[in-house]
Amino acid sequence: MSLVSTLVVLLLCAWCAILLVYRRRLLRLWREPMLAAPVLIIESDDWGPGPASHVAALERLIELLARHRDAWGRAAVMTIGAVLAIADTAAIRAGEISCYRRQRLCDSDGVAMREVLLAGRARGVLALQLHGMEHYWPQSLLTAARRDAEVRDWLETAAGSDTERLPSALQSRWTDVTTLPSRPLPEAEIRAAVAEEVACFETSFGTRPLVAVPPTFVWTEQVERAWAEAGVRVIITPGRRLTGRDRAGQPGGCDRDILNGERGAGGVRYLVRDLYFEPALGHRPERLCDELARHFALGRPALIETHRFNFTGEQAESAYAALETLLEQARARWPGLRFMSAEALAAGQATGAEWLVRDRARRLEVWLRRAARVDRLRKLAWLSGLALPAWALLAVLGAWRRGEEHG
Ligand SMILES: [Zn+2]
Incomplete structure (x- = not known):
């Protein structure tokens, strides 16, 4: 295995480990009701x-x-x-x-x-x-x-x-x-x-x-x-x-x-x-x-x-x-x-009132925002690079939502 692929595997392992450690918290944040209305x-x-x-x-x-x-x-x-x-x-x-x-x-x-x-x-x-x-x-x-x-x-x-x-x-x-x-x-x-x-x-x-x-x-x-x-x-x-x-x-x-x-x-x-x-x-x-x-x-x-x-x-x-x-x-x-x-x-x-978020993409966006507010997880995500794909996904989801809202 080349050095690059070894590093990629190690990186992916680190990301999995972080997600595994925080899985309960992340699941709770997903289950917490998401309000579409203020x-x-x-x-x-x-x-x-x-x-x-x-x-x-x-x-x-x-x-x-x-x-x-x-x-x-x-x-x-x-x-x-x-x-x-x-x-x-x-x-x-x-x-x-x-x-x-x-x-x-x-x-x-x-x-x-x-x-x-x-x-x-x-x-x-x-x-x-x-x-x-x-x-x-x-x-x-x-x-x-x-x-x-x-x-x-x-x-x-x-x-x-x-x-x-x-x-x-x-x-x-x-x-x-x-x-x-x-x-x-x-x-x-x-x-x-x-x-x-x-x-x-x-x-x-x-x-x-x-x-x-x-x-x-x-x-x-x-x-x-x-x-x-x-x-x-x-x-x-x-x-x-x-x-x-x-x-x-x-x-x-x-x-x-x-x-x-x-x-x-x-x-x-x-x-x-x-x-x-x-x-x-x-x-x-x-x-x-x-x-x-x-x-x-x-x-x-x-x-x-x-x-x-x-x-x-x-x-x-x-x-x-x-x-x-x-x-x-x-x-x-x-x-x-x-x-x-x-x-x-x-x-x-x-x-299940009508003011709850149901759309999966919108829920994913809210969930990522919530996860980013968990102090230690945020630090670990930036240190390990996990924050980059999360941030990119958040940007795509946000752009898509804004497109739908205006279209
Ligand atoms: Zn009191």
Whole structure:
């Protein structure tokens, strides 16, 4: 065998080895639903029992969203990660922090908030998702309050709705943070808590939750299974499952990474929310639109995280303006933009909606783009020369598609 043919064989062997090592990842990227249309979903968490100003903020958001329509006449949708109860801080103080007391959204004090959420749902601009009974595990809160001055101060001075002010680790609901690193909660307690929050959601809104958003994105397979058994079909994720808090109180314990459309315990479907729009923290619409472009080029939906605090805090005015600008710019840049709920997105992906890519050549193009975004694979591909045929194929597929689009 000549030197040239030996080198060619070695090169081909190297390429095969790379593809073999990454075969699972590549297969998952191929199976991940590919969207032919740009889909934009704004996901806003933490709304629940609170003062009248929070109700007014939602009323204003509903009007703002309703003004923006996609080409099919559908209004912009904001999914609401609903918190169903807050600490009744006055009652807990009166009991000298010996036992937990809550105010629920379905109690009489929650009427105005419930009504605005239901009105937004009826107009098709709000989609209600389960964030949790509380934004913490109540027993962890009580234990912390007995020994931590910061938490005791929160119980003594904060309205129960201000959970953003609690220490970060305490805001995770599905892990025991009484000591760090956190420990798993007993499964029986998880199941009871899930049954309770799902029932409370149904009492509050008249329907069972189909979509769940784990607070701080810390949850476990046990939680997932309990949700699935209670009727939850979709879990919003950041692209990986973090199961606890580490020694420093940071989210950790990743036990799987996640792509859109993959299945979890009990058959739940995952969606990935990995775009962030918190105007109060300085996030700008122009920058976000560039990130949307990158997502759409990969056939992925844009699930954008934004929290209640943007629209209820001191900088609320600029947050409304930024949201308005974002929706205007996105509609102008993508005339085929689609607004829908996370639930509708997951259902469409599962049942083969018309906005999915079916054409094999187009799927191959999207798949190559996705593969090129896998960090180490990209480096190895360039080092080994595998990137050259991939790049050439991508160029041919792109030219062919553009020819079809214009012809
Ligand atoms: Zn939250």
